[in-house]
Every structure is written in C-alpha cells, then in structure tokens.
Amino acid sequence: MARGASSHFSLKRAEYDRYYPTVLGVLQNSGFLVLDAERTEDRAFLQGLPRTGEGPGIEIEIRRRPKGVDVHVLVVPHQDLPQEKGRFLMKQGVFGTLQSDPASDRSLADILPGLRRDEGERQVDPRFRRTPTNIPEWIFFNLKGGTMTWFLGTVIGLTGAAYLLFWAPEGPYRRNDPLMVGLLLVLAPWWSGIWGRSAARGLVAAFVTVAIPVTFYVVSALNWALPGLARNPQISMITVFLDALKGPAGIAVPVILGILSGIVGAIAGVIGGRIFPLQMKRARSSESI
Structure with missing residues (x-):
C-alpha cells in the first residue's frame, strides 16, 4: 500500500495553456526536477523528483474544464514513483489507498500555495491604489x-x-x-x-x-x-x-x-x-x- 499525501482542487479563473507553465515554474522553484511529462489538449501529467535525491517526489495532473482547471497533486516517497517513461502513479488509482507519510505531508503543504495561486486577477500594491485608503x-x-x-x-x-x-x-x-x-x-x-x-x-x-x-x-x-x-x-x-x-x-x-x-x-x-x-x-x- 502506497504512502504519501494528496490534494485535489479547482481554479475557476485559470486557463489550461497558461497554468501548465506555471506548474513547471512552481516545481522548479520548490526544488523538484521534472523528469517526465505527458500533455494533451485537455489533460497533462507531470512527474518530479527532488534535486537533492532525498525526500518525496511529486506527480501533478491538470485537467481542462469549461471554466478553469482541475488539479490533482500526489506526493509520495520518490522511490515509489515509476521509473519507466510515460508511467504515472496517478493512473494506477492510488488515491484511495494512501497511508499517511509525514515527509509527504510537509512537502505537499509547502508546494500547495504556489499551485493554488490564480493569476487570473493580480493583486494591486496598496501603494499604487487609485484612491487613498484613509478616505471612504x-x-x-x-x-x-x-x-x-x-x-x-x-x-x-x-x-x-x-x-x-x-x-x-x-x-x-x-x-x-x-x-x-x-x-x-x-x-x-x-x-x-x-x-x-x-x-x-x-x-x-x-x-x-x-x-x-x-x-x-x-x-x-x-x-x-x-x-x-x-x-x-x-x-x-x-x-x-x-x-x-x-x-x-x-x-x-x-x-x-x-x-x-x-x-x-x-x-x-x-x-x-x-x-x-x-x-x-x-x-x-x-x-x-
């Protein structure tokens, strides 16, 4: 039985074609090396291993929806990830049988904020607001x-x-x-x-x-x-x-x-x-x- 952690969420304002490179950047900035990827018109899989060779690995699935995208994240010990190209642990339906793994939980918590960020609406720096904040x-x-x-x-x-x-x-x-x-x-x-x-x-x-x-x-x-x-x-x-x-x-x-x-x-x-x-x-x- 696989050990690890998972998360599933949707981004209503994200675009599939723009979100894919965002995920690549998040993985690289989080210390993962993308070793395998599979992408079609409406679905993409990414697999990453820790650059240091120690710690959990990650798989991410992105699905295009009429409005936004669905994202599935799986974090497991990197030894459990398939070694063959084109094979992903996600496709084997491991979500329902995952056992808790503290290291995977920590890695998932670290990477989720970057993945959940929706670039559809950028935040404006308060210093550049058109109206002063102290006036109604x-x-x-x-x-x-x-x-x-x-x-x-x-x-x-x-x-x-x-x-x-x-x-x-x-x-x-x-x-x-x-x-x-x-x-x-x-x-x-x-x-x-x-x-x-x-x-x-x-x-x-x-x-x-x-x-x-x-x-x-x-x-x-x-x-x-x-x-x-x-x-x-x-x-x-x-x-x-x-x-x-x-x-x-x-x-x-x-x-x-x-x-x-x-x-x-x-x-x-x-x-x-x-x-x-x-x-x-x-x-x-x-x-x-």
Whole structure:
C-alpha cells in the first residue's frame, strides 16, 4: 500500500495553456526536477523528483474544464514513483489507498500555495491604489459596494417625500387620500429602497426617507414649532394616527410610518439587489473538488 499525501482542487479563473507553465515554474522553484511529462489538449501529467535525491517526489495532473482547471497533486516517497517513461502513479488509482507519510505531508503543504495561486486577477500594491485608503471609497463614486447608490437614492427619496409634504403645489390631487398615501408610503420608500440593493439597506433607506420629513410635519401639526408646514388638507393617514395618539405620544407617528415604509423598502431592496447585484468580496480562487 502506497504512502504519501494528496490534494485535489479547482481554479475557476485559470486557463489550461497558461497554468501548465506555471506548474513547471512552481516545481522548479520548490526544488523538484521534472523528469517526465505527458500533455494533451485537455489533460497533462507531470512527474518530479527532488534535486537533492532525498525526500518525496511529486506527480501533478491538470485537467481542462469549461471554466478553469482541475488539479490533482500526489506526493509520495520518490522511490515509489515509476521509473519507466510515460508511467504515472496517478493512473494506477492510488488515491484511495494512501497511508499517511509525514515527509509527504510537509512537502505537499509547502508546494500547495504556489499551485493554488490564480493569476487570473493580480493583486494591486496598496501603494499604487487609485484612491487613498484613509478616505471612504464612496466619496470617489466607487459604486461597486453600493454605498454611493444607497446614499444618493435615500437623499432623492427623502427630498421627494419632503417636497410632497411641504412644497408641492396645490391641486385636486392633494385631496386624493389614496394617492397621497401611495406617494408617501409606497413610491418614495420604494425608490430609496431599490437603490439600497439589499433588504437591510432598503429598510434603513425607506425608514429615513419617510420618518424624517414626517417628524417635521408632526411637530408642525401638533403646534410645537415650525408653524405652517402641516398644510391643509393634511395627509389622512398621519391625521388618523395623530387622533389616536393624543398629545406628546403623537411623536411616535413618524416611527410607526417609518417602520411601515421600511417593509416596502426592504422588498424593493431585495428586487434592486437582483437587478443590480452588489459586488462582494471575491471568494477564494481555489475550491476543493
């Protein structure tokens, strides 16, 4: 029964033709001498022995996939590797019968980081970043994380809600209660929420969009300050809540309406996230297979 260690992983962004010379370089830099190789259009085998003549040997199989490559690595004592050209221990199906070998485990751990490195996306030296690291990315209109669209959507939605409550011109539409409620508690939070591009951001955006202008409206309607902001005819839903919550308790109305609109914003945020997905941190380029 063979002794050694093995690993199997895939590189989703690697190209077969480019990855093959990368493996050759990793083997040479790791102290292996490539003694045998077999390569076809979609599959390659490499066999390496330690340059010093002592320690484990290695075999690597690379398989082309529609997206990326699959890599199989086998490390065994070099005496166990076949001596004949064109013969590879991998082809004999030894993976399922391997016994642990400490030296092979160490060699495998040393070489895997180099083999797993995916050159599909190069890392940028922080010194050469286009934006300073001590300044928030959204200030530079970096839309990848969604912060800027979330902020702008909330500001526009809040401005629209405030305009509807305080500055919109007079007209018959202001006496249409379903229309006014729909504009304030559905359309405005929907706009803010969809640009949040996630349920949590959508909820927060919609809450802010409705709660802030309604707070000023309620303060004026209760005659505490800001006279004249609560225009006639007043918004029916706000009036209903103010009649139910007498006196200082009326200050809870913005919170209640903010929560109701937050539900709308959360739904809109989910839909916005499907239409304009947030770009999260990339997953590791190598995955076990």
